[in-house]
Amino acid sequence: MSGDTQQAQKAFVQEKDDIIQDVLHEEDLYKILGAPRGASAAELRRCYLERSKICHPDKPPFHPESTSAFQRLGFAFDILRSPSARRTYDRASKPTSSSLPDKTTFLGGEHTFRSAVEAILQEFMTGDFVIVRRWLESLHAQYPNLVSEEVVINVERSFIRIRELVLTTRTYALLIYIELGRIHRVQKRLMGLRYLDIVGRARLSVHLVRVTLAVPMRVDRALKQREEKAWRAKVAGLQARGIATTETMGQAGILNDRTAAAVA
Numbered sequence: 001m002s003g004d005t006q007q008a009q010k011a012f013v014q015e016k017d018d019i020i021q022d023v024l025h026e027e028d029l030y031k032i033l034g035a036p037r038g039a040s041a042a043e044l045r046r047c048y049l050e051r052s053k054i055c056h057p058d059k060p061p062f063h064p065e066s067t068s069a070f071q072r073l074g075f076a077f078d079i080l081r082s083p084s085a086r087r088t089y090d091r092a093s094k095p096t097s098s099s100l101p102d103k104t105t106f107l108g109g110e111h112t113f114r115s116a117v118e119a120i121l122q123e124f125m126t127g128d129f130v131i132v133r134r135w136l137e138s139l140h141a142q143y144p145n146l147v148s149e150e151v152v153i154n155v156e157r158s159f160i161r162i163r164e165l166v167l168t169t170r171t172y173a174l175l176i177y178i179e180l181g182r183i184h185r186v187q188k189r190l191m192g193l194r195y196l197d198i199v200g201r202a203r204l205s206v207h208l209v210r211v212t213l214a215v216p217m218r219v220d221r222a223l224k225q226r227e228e229k230a231w232r233a234k235v236a237g238l239q240a241r242g243i244a245t246t247e248t249m250g251q252a253g254i255l256n257d258r259t260a261a262a263v264a
Contacts, residue, residue, distance in 0.1 A: 013061050019054050020069040029076040029089060037090070041081060048077040075177060078184070121163055121180060129159070135209045154259040158216035161254045165219070179215040186211050220253040227252030 019034075026032050030039070035047040053059065055069040063069075079085050136155060139147040166176055190204045238245050 009061075016054050016061065016063055016066075019051060020063055020065050023051065023055060023069040023072050024065060029080055032072060032076040033080065035080075044077065044080050048073060078181075121159070121166060121176065125159060125163075129212070131205055132209050132212045135206070151259045154256060155213070155216060158220070158254045158259075162216065162219055176215065176219065179218060182211050183208065183215070216255055220255045224253045 022034075023032050030037050033044060033047045034051055035044050039047065052070060052073050055063075055066050055073055057067045057070055059066070079089055133152070133156065136147060136152045140149060140152055162176060186204060186208045190201065190208060193200045193204065235245060
């Protein structure tokens, strides 16, 4: 291998690492894509493709953080290519003053990521969630003992609670983003069907409902597991100091037992 080839390879490895680190540590979605705020849809796509080719996990040379960077690029592009989500993000991430260009109007730089997830969630809640609500109400009418009015209300409240988690906890924002990605893929398939494909639309609508109901179930499970882990650590700490406890673990999660059983 010639010296020029080795030099070129080293330069590419360094470029890949620089871009991956930039993607992982940058909070502004435009900067993640390497695009200006005034970029057109075509320019956003071009920037996304250029960086995704470099960050792709299957693209040599291997980089341990390429998968995380590639997912983050996809997230940024999914937000900014949607006109309504982009408008919501632009409003939420607008700088408060020229002297603080990297600070946003809420929660500082961290808000740029969470507000984007909230934008997708809000768009879904005012759109396709109507299908889910109607389906639950239909089940309530047919099987009131299985799907009570309380269950229908609790499912809708769980998504409101999920919005609160997105705004306050980045860990759950990432989890919810992954779940919303599953919903988005079903939505795209649904929109791709012909208008007269009634059977196909009915089948995918039911699938959309199932994927949607999985969101509060997974978030509920994650919250309960976190609470259980914290509780066990607390009990173990008290026992290590010879202190007995009669307390019981508090109620965690966003679904009550009846709702969890109904949507499982």
